[in-house]
Amino acid sequence: QKEVEQNSGPLSVPEGAIASLNCTYSDRGSQSFFWYRQYSGKSPELIMFIYSNGDKEDGRFTAQLNKASQYVSLLIRDSQPSDSATYLCAVRSGAGSYQLTFGKGTKLSVIP
């Protein structure tokens, strides 16, 4: 059973701080990793994807991947109240399967 684990939160950070969201996965063969943001009642929206070990930066967002530790994280710099949402970690094995395995999500609250 492939699993993706996230701390459900809520994670509260003050405006302007760095928010750090973490995710671990069980399938060592996983190849692609995604972070989705979901506002209440809305569609999950892709923020970042990462395939290779290391860091990938896009604006205020940085995804970090460590395949040896089966760990992926998302850093949000200069957090804004508009970043308050649930962040979903998703993993794709890539072994001929294109389904995403999701974690339960971490609820982030950015306090003004």
Place this chain on the structure above:
Amino acid sequence: EAGVTQFPSHSVIEKGQTVTLRCDPISGHDNLYWYRRVMGKEIKFLLHFVKESKQDESGMPNNRFLAERTGGTYSTLKVQPAELEDSGVYFCASSWTRGDTQYFGPGTRLTVL
């Protein structure tokens, strides 16, 4: 460009009834996915279409669920007969190629009483 759309946004039915959910993918996207999130749980994969063909239906919970994608455009997911445990939010996603980003619709919230 329009995103993935789903209809209805909410559905409340009684146990034993039939419900049909519809998903319209982004125009030109051959790949269409259904997912489901039951209360307190994570979003879980149901199945994957490539055009009109079922590529992967390993996540379908049982034979009360029937997904179709006639003509390779929109898709329907029928639950017949519905059970209490089928309540949840059903998401549809689409992508251009199999390995491409999956874009999600807003979901259909199904409540079975």
